[in-house]
Amino acid sequence: MELRCDGVSAALGGADIVKEISMRASANAFVGIIGPNGSGKSTLLKCIYRVLKPSGGTIYLDDSPLGALSYKESARKMAVVAQHNYYNFDFTVREVVMMGRAPHKKQMERDNAEDVEIVSDALRQVDMEAYGDRIFSTLSGGEQQRIILARALAQRTRCLILDEPTNHLDVKYQLQLLSLVKRMELTVVTALHDLNMAAMYCDYIYVLKNGRLCGSGTPQDILRRDFLKEVFDVDVKIIRDAQSGMLHILYLPPRPDKTEA
Numbered sequence: 001m002e003l004r005c006d007g008v009s010a011a012l013g014g015a016d017i018v019k020e021i022s023m024r025a026s027a028n029a030f031v032g033i034i035g036p037n038g039s040g041k042s043t044l045l046k047c048i049y050r051v052l053k054p055s056g057g058t059i060y061l062d063d064s065p066l067g068a069l070s071y072k073e074s075a076r077k078m079a080v081v082a083q084h085n086y087y088n089f090d091f092t093v094r095e096v097v098m099m100g101r102a103p104h105k106k107q108m109e110r111d112n113a114e115d116v117e118i119v120s121d122a123l124r125q126v127d128m129e130a131y132g133d134r135i136f137s138t139l140s141g142g143e144q145q146r147i148i149l150a151r152a153l154a155q156r157t158r159c160l161i162l163d164e165p166t167n168h169l170d171v172k173y174q175l176q177l178l179s180l181v182k183r184m185e186l187t188v189v190t191a192l193h194d195l196n197m198a199a200m201y202c203d204y205i206y207v208l209k210n211g212r213l214c215g216s217g218t219p220q221d222i223l224r225r226d227f228l229k230e231v232f233d234v235d236v237k238i239i240r241d242a243q244s245g246m247l248h249i250l251y252l253p254p255r256p257d258k259t260e261a
C-alpha cells in the first residue's frame with residue numbers, strides 16, 4: 001500500500017502549521033519524518049490519520065483520496081500509534097488491544113475466536129502476553145506504548161503511522177519495536193527524534209522545519225554534518241561503521257559562547 005501527500009497544509013489556532021508538504025511512502029517502505037520540536041511532524045501525521053482536516057492538499061492511500069474513504073475503511077488500511085493515549089475508563093490491556101479489531105466488525109458484533117487469537121498474537125509480538133488482565137492505566141509509559149502498538153498490530157493493516165513510537169521505551173524495547181515493525185514489511189510513516197534510530201531503520205527520510213519540507217532522501221543523503229547543523233543547530237560527527245556500513249551520529253556539546261566571558 002502506498003501513502004502519498006500532495007501539497008498538504010494544516011492550520012491550527014489561526015496559524016499555518018504545515019505548509020504544502022508533498023511526500024510519498026511507497027509500498028512496504030519505512031519512511032521517517034524528522035525535524036526540530038514544533039516543526040509540524042505530529043500535525044502532518046494527524047492529517048494522515050484523520051484527526052485533523054488539512055486546510056489544503058490531498059492525502060492518498062494507494063489511489064484513493066482519504067476523504068473518499070469512510071473512517072472505518074481507512075482504519076482497515078491504516079493503523080496508528082499516536083503520541084498520547086488516554087482512556088477515560090479502566091479498560092484491561094486485552095480490551096484495549098481488542099479495540100484494534102473494531103474496524104473489521106459490524107456494530108455490536110461479538111469478538112470471535114479469530115479476534116481472540118489475533119489479540120493474543122499481538123500481545124506476544126510486543127512481549128506483553130503476561131499483562132492481558134492488567135488495567136491499562138496502571139502500566140508504565142513504556143508498557144502502555146507497547147500495548148498501543150499491539151492494538152495497531154491487531155488491526156492487521158498494510159500501513160502503519162507512528163508518532164514518536166520509541167518515547168518512553170528503554171533501549172531494548174526501542175530496538176525491539178522498530179525491528180518488529182521493520183520485519184513486518186508494512187508501509188510505515190514514523191516521526192522520530194532519535195537520528196541514530198532513523199539511520200538504522202529508515203529507507204527514506206523527510207525533514208521538516210517550520211512546517212515546511214526542507215530535505216528528503218536516504219539516511220546517507222540526509223544525515224550529513226552540515227545539513228544537521230542547518231536543521232537542528234547541533235554539531236555532530238558522522239561515523240560509518242566499517243563492517244555494517246551503518247551510520248552513527250555522535251553529538252558534540254555546544255561550544256561556549258565567546259561573548260559570555
Ligand SMILES: Nc1ncnc2c1ncn2[C@@H]1O[C@H](COP(=O)(O)OP(=O)(O)OP(=O)(O)O)[C@@H](O)[C@H]1O
Binds near residue numbers: 012036042
Ligand atoms: N491547537 C493548536 N493551536 C495553535 N498551535 C498549535 C496547536 N497545536 C500545535 N500547535 C503548534 O504547532 C506547531 C507544530 O506542532 P507539532 O506538534 O506538529 O510539532 P512536532 O514537530 O511534532 O513537535 P515535537 O517534536 O515537539 O513533538 C508547534 O509550534 C505547536 O505549538
